[in-house]
Amino acid sequence: MPFRRSCCCQGKKFLPSSKFNTCGSRTSFALFSSSSRCNGYDDTIHNLRIGGATRVIFQGFTGKQATANAKESIEWGTQIVGGVKPGGSGEHLGLPVFPSVRAAMEQLKPDATGIYVAAHQAAAAIEEALEAEVPLIVAVAEHIPLHEIMRIHSMLTAQSKSRLVGANAPGIISVIGRCRIGFQPLPCFSPGHIGIIAKSGTLSYETVGSLTRAGLGQSLCIGMGGDVITGTNFVDALKVFEHDDDTEAIIIVGELGGTAEEEAADWIRDYRKRVRDPKPIAGLIGGFQAPPGRIMGHAGAWVGLGEGTAESKYKALENAGVTMVDHPAKFGSVMKDSLAKSGRNVKKIVCLSIDQKSTYLTFCEEQLAAQAQQHRSYHTSRHLNRSQPFPPASQSPSQRRSLHLTVEQSLTLLNSSNIHIDSSPSSPLSSHFLGITVARSARSPCIIAAPITSPTQLPHRVRRFPFDYRTGPSHAEIQSAISCLQLDSSPPKAKAETVELIHSLWTLYRSKEAITITVSLSLPPGDDSIRVHDPYLFFDDAAYKSCARHSDLHALRDTSSVPAIELEAEKSGIVYIPLATPILSTDTAFASTQNPAVSLQSSPTNLIGTLVNGAGLAMNTTDVLYARFSSNSNPASAANFLDTGGKATARTIATSFQLLLSDPRVAVIFVNIFGGLTLCDMIAEGILLAFQDAGVDKPVVVRLRGTNEERGQEILRRARLPIQAFDDFEEAVREVGRLANGGR
Structure with missing residues (x-):
């Protein structure tokens, strides 16, 4: 399946400036020409359709991991045409090496780049590929600081040339087209007609292995990654799979954190209504047993305020018509049944070369021989018993993180940022909830607000107001938040103080690379000034562990x-x-x-x-x-x-x-x-x-x-x-x- 390149915005370039961001990393804070926008980032979804004709370069090409990965991928059939080593040139693995992505783009005309550099270098590498307008950018590194990713996404949403997969993702692989950009274990894969989109790399491999053992292959597999925000989500992949002639059925693998699964459920519900012969879809959700307030390995595997639990995600997908399983080993038999009932064409792939076909058949024979020798067979266990539901995770605005400041530490930091904290009111005054956090779906920071602070009602009343990372919250976004707080009719002084508080919270949030900063505020009767109390702060440990920033702040960890x-x-x-x-x-x-x-x-x-x-x-x-x-x-x-x-x-x-x-x-x-x-x-x-x-x-x-x-x-x-x-x-x-x- 050839890679298709098209965009109605030709020849538009970045408008770089010489500024540096508050994180201290290299950035041009590049802005796109407004004339380069069509429908924006959604125009790049088709760039996910990689295949045998896709031309790939590697950034960090001469590194140990990139070299090993490139050798494996080339042997498998991926068309890697060269790579980049900053300031370098010459050859590596018999392929040309260029000093910059722009030079490689001009000489090699690649369709995609795989970024194989450490986390502290990854954001700059993504930005370089973005500036060079590489159609598909695949970032596999984990522990890239969240604020660097939010900055990158503010650039992505302002253009319509480049699509990002990742970060913290195994990558993307066209099994039919023998094109791998990532580190997926190749022996697990077999060519076929099942499209897969997954947050978890290991669960995606389990899924692939189950399909292969059941005699079903894969068409296109996309690892969206487990970070707080990702370059490609479930809905993006579903749009590709819907129109991909090689994909006859779809699997989505999600987990707690964010709302991407619920958004996928909404899309699937609409898809099943508007399409006469919808493709079968199966799914899995992980994280039912996650303790409240804990982050489960993946940076994004935690339930934010007002976000759904693993249980609610499961139900949303099930109600949308998705066949749900409780372990990926079941996908093989489930998809066999679904495809048989659908009557869809699952024709055998015969377009492989002799060597490729021999390799795949040898793998299958080894699997069958091992199973026969051990006298074990694949069993389909009982379906998940919904009469014994998983206990739902409680909604809590607090997350246990590597750095979650105590109240006393928070007071000191807030006071140094001109945010003065009062003691919690002793009388039952009307309180309001306000802060800055992450809007995962919008891939940006946001103001988070609610007119109440009651723990039982807050998750249902909270709203998010996303804004551009580079420019900060606009006047209109701040006014929308104030309206949500129900402070429209407050005295002018109180409203002005709330506006100032939002700006101060954002300044602190950005300068210290926080994930969430929230406070409660009250307006005592007969007073025209707000009172700020009950602060909560937690910060991105990747900024410290990967890039050694904010060491003084992280030294406060108790x-x-x-x-x-x-x-x-x-x-x-x-x-x-x-x-x-x-x-x-x-x-x-x-x-x-x-x-x-x-x-x-x-x-x-x-x-x-x-x-x-x-x-x-x-x-x-x-x-x-x-x-x-x-x-x-x-x-x-x-x-x-x-x-x-x-x-x-x-x-x-x-x-x-x-x-x-x-x-x-x-x-x-x-x-x-x-x-x-x-x-x-x-x-x-x-x-x-x-x-x-x-x-x-x-x-x-x-x-x-x-x-x-x-x-x-x-x-x-x-x-x-x-x-x-x-x-x-x-x-x-x-x-x-x-x-x-x-x-x-």
Whole structure:
């Protein structure tokens, strides 16, 4: 499928200035000519339709990761035509290297660029590609500071040439066209007719693997990424899939955080009404078991004020006619059934070269041989029992983040920004909610406002007023917020102070790279001045960890309230979050792990310690365990969320075991791995190391799929340790549940 390039805005250029942003990173704060706008960023959706004719360059081309990825992608069939190394030139992998994206664009005429640079360099690299008007920009780096991404999006929305996929995304891959721009594990993929859009990389690989094992291939797979805001969302991808002749059915994989899934549900509902023969759509949502106020691995995996929970997203999609599953291993059988019932054409792909076809058939034969040898088959487990619903996450305006300031610290910072905080009113005065946060759908900052502060009513009354990151809130946007606050009829002085407060909050928000800053304000009877109280502030840790900005601010972090086990996990790049016990026997159960001093002796001792690679898969694993076992008389669900991280090593796995074994509630350890960048043999070596160093005295169930899975399983078999290894998820889960309850 050739890449199609078209745009009605030809020859329009950036109008650069010499300014630098408050983040301290390189930027031109480039502004587009107003004449270059047509329908804006939506005009670039068609740029997602990559294929065999797509010409690709790499930024950071000569780096170690880019080199390895390029070799793999070229061998697979991707038409990589060169790359960029700032200030460099010459050749790499027999392809030309240019000193800038603009030079590469002029000489090579690429259709897409893959950005393979570290997080602190990524925003500048995206901007360079944007200035050169590369049609498709794919950014894979995680931990890019949020404010840099918001600035980039303010530029994207003002043009109609370039489309962004990512950041923090596995990328985009046309399986039919053999074009990969990203780091997807190629052995999992097979050419076919299912289009996939996913937030989670690991869950997307699980989805692909399930389809391939069921004899169904993929057409186009888009990883939108798990950041707070992304360059391409579900609706963008659905618009592509609707008109793509190679796509006969669609899968969407979402998770808690933002409203992209609800917006997809609205689009699907409309699509099914206006199209006579709609394409079957299946979906999955992760994050039902996420503790309120916690960020679940992905930067965007938290429920903002007024946003839907995982439960509400699931229901929205289900009500729109989407066939929902609770684990991606079920997608294969579900899509087979859906396609059979739809009567759509699922013709066999025959347009492969002999070498490509041989490679794919060899992969399939290896999979079948491995399954036959182990006498295991794919099972379709029961559908999610909605009579036993997942407990909904509570709505809370506060999020536990790496840096969430105390009240005293907030007062000091606000006062230094000329925002004076009063004590909370003792009498029941009318209070209003105001702040600056992120508008995920608008891909921008916004004013957040509500005429009340009641915790029960606030989520339903809050409204967001997005504005351009580069210019700040306009007069009209501020007036709309004041109207929402119901302060229109307030004294002129009070309204003027509210306007000034909004400007001050925005200045602080931008200068310190906050994610959310909110306050409550009151207007006492007979007074013409507002009173500001109850501040809440939390900040982007990526600005500090990736770019070393605001070190003085982040030095304020109080670790005394963070459990020691979580701090230990952080040192190894592991995200570890203890989960509440499903049924608590006493008030001192492990559900109170926000307090590290809580005794665990009276907690249940039949829970499952989970060790998973990838935030999305880790969320889904805890969800499934709860759904499978919560109705039992002696329920055994997950004790924790544990994401080993994208740079896991054997030592990381061993450390993860030590963390799990320190929880006295854990009766069995469940290692659930789908190897993408994470190699299954490396996971197996880490498990052996854990048995050697940690003195593992609990039953261990290991489920390995993906990259190097056979090698990993062989390592475990040869070790002759008390480990039960599976490749089928449902079989592994059943065994985990049996062991958690004493082997019954």
